[in-house]
Amino acid sequence: MTLNQLEKGQIATITGIVADEVSQNRLNSMGVIKGKEIKLRNKAPFGDPKIYSLMGYELTLRNQDAKMVMIKTS
Amino acid sequence: MTDQAQPLRVAFVGNPNSGKTALLNKLVAKKAPVGNYPRVTVSVREEKIELDGQPVILHDLPGLYSLNSRTPEEKVARDYLINEHSDVIVNVIDAGNLERSFFLSTQLIELGRPVVYVLNMIDEIERRGAKIDTSTLSQLLGGPIVKTAGRKGTGLDELKKTIIKSAKENQKTTRSFINFDMHVENAVQRVQDLIGELHPANQDVETNRWMAIKLLEGDDEILRQEGEHDHLIEMVRREGVDLANEHGQSCNTVFADARYGFVNSLLEESLPKNDLGSHRQKITHTLDEVFLNRYFGLPIFIGLLWLMFQATFSLGEVPMDWIDTGVGAFGEAVSASLPEGMVHDLVVDGIIAGVGGTIIFLPNIVILFFFMALFSETGYLARAAFLMDRIMHIFGLHGKALIPMVMGFGCNVPAVMAARTIESDRARMITILVNPFMLCAARLPVFILFSGAFFAESAGTVVFAMYMLSIMGAMLGAVILSKFVFRGENEAFVMELPPYRLPTARSIVAHMWDKGMNFLKKIAGIILVGSIVLWFAQEFPQNSVALDKIDQEITTLQQQPESKSRNEAISALELKRGEEHLSGSFLGQISQTVAPVFAPLDFNWKDTVAILTGLVAKEVVVASYAVIYSQGEDESEESASLRTVLASTMTPLVAMAFMVFALFYAPCLATIATIKSETGSWKWAGFSVVFSTMIAYTLAFSVVTIGGMFV
Numbered sequence: 001m002t003l004n005q006l007e008k009g010q011i012a013t014i015t016g017i018v019a020d021e022v023s024q025n026r027l028n029s030m031g032v033i034k035g036k037e038i039k040l041r042n043k044a045p046f047g048d049p050k051i052y053s054l055m056g057y058e059l060t061l062r063n064q065d066a067k068m069v070m071i072k073t074s
Numbered sequence: 075m076t077d078q079a080q081p082l083r084v085a086f087v088g089n090p091n092s093g094k095t096a097l098l099n100k101l102v103a104k105k106a107p108v109g110n111y112p113r114v115t116v117s118v119r120e121e122k123i124e125l126d127g128q129p130v131i132l133h134d135l136p137g138l139y140s141l142n143s144r145t146p147e148e149k150v151a152r153d154y155l156i157n158e159h160s161d162v163i164v165n166v167i168d169a170g171n172l173e174r175s176f177f178l179s180t181q182l183i184e185l186g187r188p189v190v191y192v193l194n195m196i197d198e199i200e201r202r203g204a205k206i207d208t209s210t211l212s213q214l215l216g217g218p219i220v221k222t223a224g225r226k227g228t229g230l231d232e233l234k235k236t237i238i239k240s241a242k243e244n245q246k247t248t249r250s251f252i253n254f255d256m257h258v259e260n261a262v263q264r265v266q267d268l269i270g271e272l273h274p275a276n277q278d279v280e281t282n283r284w285m286a287i288k289l290l291e292g293d294d295e296i297l298r299q300e301g302e303h304d305h306l307i308e309m310v311r312r313e314g315v316d317l318a319n320e321h322g323q324s325c326n327t328v329f330a331d332a333r334y335g336f337v338n339s340l341l342e343e344s345l346p347k348n349d350l351g352s353h354r355q356k357i358t359h360t361l362d363e364v365f366l367n368r369y370f371g372l373p374i375f376i377g378l379l380w381l382m383f384q385a386t387f388s389l390g391e392v393p394m395d396w397i398d399t400g401v402g403a404f405g406e407a408v409s410a411s412l413p414e415g416m417v418h419d420l421v422v423d424g425i426i427a428g429v430g431g432t433i434i435f436l437p438n439i440v441i442l443f444f445f446m447a448l449f450s451e452t453g454y455l456a457r458a459a460f461l462m463d464r465i466m467h468i469f470g471l472h473g474k475a476l477i478p479m480v481m482g483f484g485c486n487v488p489a490v491m492a493a494r495t496i497e498s499d500r501a502r503m504i505t506i507l508v509n510p511f512m513l514c515a516a517r518l519p520v521f522i523l524f525s526g527a528f529f530a531e532s533a534g535t536v537v538f539a540m541y542m543l544s545i546m547g548a549m550l551g552a553v554i555l556s557k558f559v560f561r562g563e564n565e566a567f568v569m570e571l572p573p574y575r576l577p578t579a580r581s582i583v584a585h586m587w588d589k590g591m592n593f594l595k596k597i598a599g600i601i602l603v604g605s606i607v608l609w610f611a612q613e614f615p616q617n618s619v620a621l622d623k624i625d626q627e628i629t630t631l632q633q634q635p636e637s638k639s640r641n642e643a644i645s646a647l648e649l650k651r652g653e654e655h656l657s658g659s660f661l662g663q664i665s666q667t668v669a670p671v672f673a674p675l676d677f678n679w680k681d682t683v684a685i686l687t688g689l690v691a692k693e694v695v696v697a698s699y700a701v702i703y704s705q706g707e708d709e710s711e712e713s714a715s716l717r718t719v720l721a722s723t724m725t726p727l728v729a730m731a732f733m734v735f736a737l738f739y740a741p742c743l744a745t746i747a748t749i750k751s752e753t754g755s756w757k758w759a760g761f762s763v764v765f766s767t768m769i770a771y772t773l774a775f776s777v778v779t780i781g782g783m784f785v
Contacts, residue, residue, distance in 0.1 A: 044464055049473070049567050062566065
């Protein structure tokens, strides 16, 4: 499952990033890293981009970027 | 040891939005603009101060999340940290966001310089009873910890002392503090050994280890630097592949994992209860339910924009009147005290008319930037970027382009600079090049004048329509640029959304003051010079034969007894004299040469004068019309007589075409210069002039042609 499929309010655990090195570094530096919990907070009016909560802060991602993030829900 | 005479070099580093700039402002007691929007500092700011009698140079680096990132303004910070020598690095950390912030710290430690850790905005988490064990944290990080609240200014004295102390002791951090797992350590060791062989003389073991880690993490600057050593590059590549295979994830992620692993142990040791940020988030969540509402979010945003424009122009009217009256009185006083002659005319018709006509917009500018500061500091602007991203995306623009676009309604110069906050080159270039289409405050007088002259009964609607047209023009420009000039992939929209914060009155006032002063400086500079040049260009050379003849006729008439017809004849002659004078002047001659270009648009050579002079600054368009139609006494856009005269010179259709042309044609000199410095080349500044003039010409021609079919 990828991050863009998460429903509002749902919490998941990040299992990895499948992307080029630049995107990987960028996401890593923003705290998107294996083993961390991530929650979908809010969607923009047209469902894209979305706001996620992780590490106690808020991160916005377009769905095309969220697709690179692998997750599993408990 | 540092020499007393040699200033200490101190670099302020931190994540975007960590309150770094606000803290530094407090430290040096200055007022650089801050914002609750990530990435406010876009280049290295230098401040010289004295701490305990010791001269210090503070460098405020652009915010960055990691030393591995490759975005333009983060590179500025990265290159500075790696290539320039700093005596002390001050790592500013948002205390409410420790886990992510310490990721950067793990990379700063490896630079091997004394690091001072500043837990900023500490008040926000201590208020909720959070207790950070700073002595443990300090021990684990290998550097002193200072707690500050940048907005309130607490902890500043301790910070000053700690900086000096760290510099004096020059206590370097242990660079190799993260213990990677065995596979990684072995790989690092092998790469490190090879680097040691390649650079035998000039580096210590720690630097070699650092370079090995950077190379394995894929740091492209270091890779380029070592590019000549094929052997090394090949080894790094092979080790990277091996590590990736062993860990089941890419090599750079293996390192990031280890760094976050260290951060986690750090927090477990020093922070008993790790649920910070929950209260701050609760308020933010509630507000976001409203401002980011699926249905109401966008309408609220548009409503707030509307409110901003309304306030800017309706609240601005009162002080505008005062300034207008003041300038008028001043002009009359000066006019009366100076003897008739060239100096009198230069001062009254040139300088006072030009400067006075522009300075009346000061209130609008200050009010506009009050709202800008409010939106930015509360954190709303970042949310507007989020809300609008999808729509902007359709036109090839990035959500973050919204901030520069909105700022463009004020002035295109800071707006073009604000585009630096956009990461991808492509999206930034598009944003910069379409920004001049946003109807800036300098062009507003033109539309107020024209809509009043030609569409009096619906003037307000016409002005609003011009705003809408300016937005559509920017969108059209963005589509053209993204389809034909900057083709490429969609960039990522990875942005931190800061929590809502109550702005301080001090920082809002500072922001308004800053913008107001900038505007006044512009007036004292380009507007003043422009007015003088304009006056000379329209005054010389004087066709004395023709003018003397008219003067003689006027004198003859004046000797006749006073009558209505005599006065009318004199007025007509004076008007004729003015026109004769202008058409023979340099300005008239140049414009008459260029005028054929505008003939298809039905603009006459006088309109051409206004267009050409408007290149200096768009405010000058109105001033030019005033001078041309001999309305030197009262050339403000409210002038009824100028409106009347103007209305008789062109049809409403041509007036419409002129407004469209004036909206889109080449940006003013200040904006052109800014585009040059922001894109780094005159090529793009030139492109902007040609591109916008082509769009302006095409649209104005369409108005004349298509409109002509119906009229």
